[in-house]
Amino acid sequence: MDTDRDEIEADSVGVSTTRKTFALLETLKDEEGVTIAELTDRTDLTKSTVYRHLQTLTDLGYVIERDGRYYVGFRFVELGEQARSRKVGYTAAKRAVFELGQETDERAVFIVEEDNEAVYVHRYGSLSNTMIGHRRPLHSMASGKIILAEWDDDAVSDYVDSVGLEAVSPNTITDSDALFDELETIRDRGYAVNDQEHMDGLRGVAVPVYTPDDEFLGALAAFGPTSRFTDEYVHDDLRTQLRDKAGEIRVTLAYG
DSSP states (O other): OHHHHHHHHHHHHHHHHHHHHHHHHHHHHHSSSBOHHHHHHHHOOOHHHHHHHHHHHHHHTSEEEETTEEEEOTHHHHHHHHHHTSSHHHHHHHHHHHHHHHHHOSEEEEEEEETTEEEEEEEESTTGGGGTTOEEEGGGSHHHHHHHHTSOHHHHHHHHHHHOOOOSSTTSOOOHHHHHHHHHHHHHHSOEEEESSSSTTEEEEEEEEEOTTOOEEEEEEEEEETTTOOHHIIIIIIHHHHHHHHHHHHHHHHHO
8 A cells, every 4th residue: 555655646746747847848938038037937936946847858958048048949849840740641731731822822721630629730821830839729710610520519519518619709609509500511511711700800711631531631721811801712712722722632642
């Protein structure tokens, strides 16, 4: 019994240590160079604890120190790129996003789902790299609704129960019946539209991307200001271009 208690206490210490490490990393991610004193204030950790964790992270190359300020190191880029290339299709989607952005002169993204959230895997447009890995509510984005439309009703109900339908903007769908109706429409027409549901003044359109074996890979989308994203542009021009690019990804995966 004493051995079991010791193991439980050791696990608790390990979990606590890991949480402290990531609390520091999350703070470093949000700031451009932070001192030990600033990290101490923002994380509520003691100065000695902050110092010990930073020394370990620095030794491993995940954090760098310049003139007394600490930054996230490029070692994380290696991990991030491994995640972005975990599936062969993710690499093919990167090229499609770039080409879509170039051809339309719009912001383009490739989105996947992880832990009930929409995650940016690739993005074309201003400050594109700053959004990689960011997470957004599935129900507030065209690409997120594409993902939800791939799920059966039970899975969508579980999402609503566990995550909720928070209003990200005044136009976000917050009623479950309205969400189910929207997803049925998306399944029927094969694409989704975000009409200022994530941000005022912003519209978007997304399509599903499949592998040659009909496995759902993610959502390809384009978005921009309502002044330019008219109904005709969204439902005709962009929808067609997005479908073409999604088809190209499928062909690329089929024939290499």
